[in-house]
Amino acid sequence: MEHLNELFKYIDRNTDRFIEDLRILCQQPSVSAQKKGIDECVGLLEKIMEDIGLEARIFEIKNGNPIVFGELRSGSSKECLGFYNHYDVQPPDPLDEWKFPPFNPVIKDGKLYARGASDDKGDLISRLEAVRVFLEVRGDVPVSLKFLIEGEEESGSPHLPDFVRENADLLKADGYLWEGEGVDMKGRPIVTLGAKGILHVEFRTRGPKVDVHSSRAPLVPNPAWRLVWMLSMLKGPDEKIKIPGWYDDVVPPDEEDMRLLEEAPFDEEADKRELGLKEYLLGVIGVESLKTLLFSPTCNISGFLSGYTGPGTKTVLPSEAFARVDFRLVVAQKPDLLFRKLKNYLRENGFGDVTVIKHSAYEAAKTPVNDPFVTRVVKIAKRIYGLKPVIWPTAAGTGPLYVIRNWLGIPVVSAGGAGYSGSRIHAPNENIRLKDYIRSIKYMVALINSYEE
Ligand SMILES: [Zn+2]
Secondary structure (H helix, E strand, O other), X not given: OHHHHHHHHHHHHOHHHHHHHHHHHHHOOXXXXXXXXXXXXXXHHHHHHHHHOOEEEEEOOOOOOOEEEEEEOOOOOOOEEEEEEEOOEOOOOOHHHOOOXXXXXXXXXXXXXXXXXXXXXHHHHHHHHHHHHHHHHOOOOOOEEEEEEEOOHHHOOOOHHHHHHHOHHHHOOOEEEEOOXXXXXXXXXXXXXXXXXXXXXXXXXXXXXXXXXXXXXXXXXXXXXXXXXXXXXXXXXXXXXXXXXXXXXXXXXXXXXXXXXXXXXXXXXXXXXXXXXXXXXXXXXXXXXXXHHHHOOOOEEEEEEEOOOOOXXXXXXXOEEEEEEEEEEOOOOOHHHHHHHHHHHHHHOOOOOOEEEXXXXXXXXXXXXXXXXXXXXXXXXXXXXXXXOEEEOOOOOEOOOHHHHOOOOOOEEEOOOOOOOOOOOOOOOOEEEHHHHHHHHHHHHHHHHOOOX
16 A cells, blocks of 8 residues: 555646646547547547557557557566547537537536546546556556557447457456446445346338328228337236247346345435336335346337327328337347347247347346456455445446457456546536546556555
């Protein structure tokens, strides 16, 4: 711990400089969905990394945004710590809801406001600054470091899997720190050990060649009905997915997972109040509701489009209908296999005419809580934040961490983010508190330093 003192003193003396670097990175738009500012952001990042002393390589991606890879070999250690981050951001819209321009960072009341301040430029730059601290104070790092920084996370990471498959050796490390959530409402650091997978599918049905008068309904098939009947085949009111074999590979939570759920802070009543719900589906309560949330495969209709729903009356029989369904997956469900099962099931039940389009497919991934890398990340978090970290065995949402966890077999932990519960990621007025940002630099410094202890 004493070793940290000189490093922390250096951080305290240089906070203005670190905040300025964050400001510069946030000032550069890098909206993957709109292809805005990507090359400029890559150039800026490369410059920042080289200025720090990292070797930066830019991998051009065909029909995609470049992946930035950074590396620094330790003179004293054979171990390697990897970081995953992304330099792209969500579109800033709706612009009129921002208090400050999204790409002109403003600091007010100890917070820096900008698109990407939390997700994910704050995380990224705090990790890079940690490397700077080591090189400027000590001239070396006690563990080799790798940075995998992609530019399409906010667009579903379409090129990350191929990149990881083709560069498995380059990416090898003993553990990866994913982008993190930062701290919760009580200032406790959040550590998340996994993410669900997803199979996102679009269904299309067709009726007559063109929309027709609804008086033709006795003779003309209605594609909206067809779609409704088909959707009702997927899941029943008991919330069970009806597709045969859907649950075959599901790994239920183990004892350790359940222990984490017992300890997890979850204000169920507040959550229900906020949602205006009297109870959750099937009336689950207590730790059962967390178990259901984090360990159940889902089948969710996320969109349905057909016919006319505008003002006035239009009794039309539509020519087509669309629905989008996202299936969240748990460990160790295989999205490609499930997609085949889904298509077979529809065909066998007389819905072979429905067009089924796969939009995205991710595996779930999870690192066990007793993995030594998790122990390290948690121990340091507790030391730096002075509070017991909140550990989630998995997120309810999805992220591409399976490419590192499942394909390369490396432990992955999501922690050390610069954000907080009010960061408003993906929304107007995204911000981080500067004290959290500086603390996450310290956390990263302590984590890197732990390889020396
Ligand atoms: Zn992100």
